[in-house]
Amino acid sequence: MKKKILATLIFTLSSFNTNLYALSFAQTTLFLKGTEVAPKSIAETKKSLDTLSQENLNDLLREFVKGSRPNRFVGSVGHSKSRQFLIDAIKSSDPDNSGMLVVDDFKPDxxxxxxxxxxxxxxxxxxxxxxxxxxxxxxxxxxxxxxxxxxxxxxFTGKNIIWEKKGLSKADEIIIVGAHYDTIAHDKKTLRLKTDVEMPGADDNGSGVTIALAMIKVLARMQLPKTVRIVFFDMEEMGFLGSRAYVEKYRTELKQKKFMGLINLEMLGNDTVTGDTKKKSGNMRAYIRKDQEKGHADDAKLVNLINNKGSKFTQVTSFEVVSNSFNQSDHIHFWEAGLPAVTYSENWEDDFNRERYHTSNDFPEAINFKTLHGSYQFIFGGLLSWCFDIP
Ligand SMILES: [Zn+2]
Known part of the structure; x- marks a missing residue:
């Protein structure tokens, strides 16, 4: 999140107690057991999704936050720890190396x-x-x-962490799922960076990271017809420089393939009724380019692909398509390169996580895990339906 930084920060200048969250969890590692599945129907796809419960996502998010304390500010100790956490989590989720894990070093622009x-x-x-x-x-x-x-x-050397599962029959058809793993915190009065505080980044963007990790756990056990690439972007909070480097490196390759687009997961953990101007729950949003902008039709095709099927997997969460060229996350570099992208996020217009955003108070206790799990079912259900051509 960046562009609206000035505008958003000014809303958050009221003071909060620095909540030094103290959490202690039993280390839980999720292994999915059972045989490989290739879903052929909505019902079978739903079964694949159901291998991870709301509680499982809760554990995953807390482990990620715990494993990257005190914060994931670029260049910090926690930032390095978060990278190692992700690498370890991917390896344990895919013990047979069914996908390819790559750590992509880059020089930030x-x-x-x-x-x-x-x-x-x-x-x-x-x-x-x-x-x-x-x-x-x-x-x-x-x-x-x-x-x-x-x-x-x-x-500084940035690191994007990539896990790719190649399609067996239509490898050139590809969707990328992205989630940034770094955090940022600002002093509410001076707006200066606070690099030494607790910043759990549970919503921003432990929530997106959690769903991406959950996808790997399920995909690792499947044989995919099409290619799915999951990218944990570095340095989103510092000018979107991880996704910038990624697009710079892979744009030619992606243009040569049948690249459907980027599904960017960003802040999917905040959903309230009391703070929502519409007093609704589960009304999340999917952001694409404006109608009149070049590339809008490609974004619309991508988001419809996901949403038309995704809505069959949950009643809890829905994603209204908003064509406003929202420009505060990693998708912007895909758009600039002429590549389709959609950002799935909380409802920035009606129910934004303003009080906790970029503060020490963005902790797991404030996450709406029902909505997060609904988001997982919706987005991942849509993705699997595309991958397996579910009717
Ligand atoms: Zn973010």
Whole structure:
């Protein structure tokens, strides 16, 4: 999440107690037992989904957060731990190496991110506030601060973690599922980065990581006709630089294949009734490009593919398609490269996780696991239906 940073942060300036969450869990490792499955119907696909319960997702998310304490800020100890956690989790989920695990090193395009922050300031602050306005000063300081933070990342090596399961009969037909694994936290008053605080990042984006890991656990036991690639993006919170490097490296390959698009999982754990302007639960959203924008039709094709079938797997969660070119996650680089993408997320317009977003309070206790599990069933059910051509 980035572009709306300025706007969003200003809403969150009220103070919260720093909640040093203290959680102790029994280490639980999920192994799926049984025989390989190749679902042929909605009912059989549902059975595959049901191998992971709401409780299983709860355990997975808590383990990921616990395994990456105190935070996953780029370059921190927790950030390194989170990478190792993901690698270990993938290996234990796929003990027979049915898929290929790749850790892709990249040099972050720091100059691009610095320009992004400067452009944000010029576009959103300069026309709206006088230089004497305290808000102008805060945002100017914030922009300068971020630009200098990026300077420190010039020699940093980012790592995208990729697991690919190749299709046996239609390998060139491919869908990518993405979820970023890093976190960020800001001081509510100064907007400066807080790099040494507890930042569980349960919603942002432990929720997306959890669903992606759950998919690997199930896919590892299947023989797939088409190719599914799961990518844990690094450095989303620092100018979307992991997905930027990924697209830079693979765009030519993806254009040569029948690439259906990116399904980006971002903040799928917040869903309230009280905080929702519509007083509804389960009303999540799928964000694609605007109607008049080039590529809208490809995004629409992708999201319809998932949603038409996904809705058959759960009554709990639904994803309304919103064509507003939402630009605050990793999908933007796919769009820029002319590749289809959709971001599945919470309802940013009606029920956004504003109070916990980018704070120490983004902890697992605040996650709506019923909705998270519904999201898993919906999105993964849609993906499996595409993969196995479920009628
Ligand atoms: Zn995020």
């Amino acid at each position: 720091v100059a691009w991110a610095q320009k992004l922050y400067r452009d944000d300031f010029e576009r959103e602050v300069v026309p709206n506030f006088k230089p004497s306005d305290p808000k102008y000063k805060i945002w100017k300081d914030f922009t300068d601060h971020m630009v200098s933070e990026f300077d420190q990342l010039k020699s």
